[in-house]
Amino acid sequence: MAQKKNNTILTELLLQCVTQPDPMLSMLEWLCTQLMEAEVDQQSGAEKSQRTDGRSGYRSGYRPRRLDTRMGTMYLMVPKVRHGGYIPFFVTERKRSEATLIHVVQEAFVHGDSTRKMEKPAQSLGIENLYGS
DSSP states (O other), X not given: OXXXXXXXXXXXXXXXXXXXXXXXXXXXXXXXXXXXXXXXXHHXXXXXXXXXTTOOOOEEEEEEEEEEETTEEEEEEEEEESSSOOOOHHHHTTHHHHHHHHHHHHHHHHTTOOGGGGHHHHHHTTOOOSSOO
């Protein structure tokens, strides 16, 4: 009986995502949110609002963060942790490629190349804006 309930919840979730302007980006956003919640639960030793003796940290709200992906730009509410901080693992995995992209743009600027010409290729990679956050 529990399996049927889980399937129903998944079906409802898929129907919600399909009604969004970009269903795949909506599903990715949901997945990232679930991954962040699970990671913070593991890091703190307890689920949100759960009281346990083994708790090693506490949540402190959320902060909005933009994440540029190949599927497009999404805005996530990243959980804040009181001590030690928290950065989602899928953001740290992409830092090297972001640093490389920033380095390429800086080099182009130093050599006098137009950084505006790089805006179009960046958009094809799913990056909304090279100049702002």
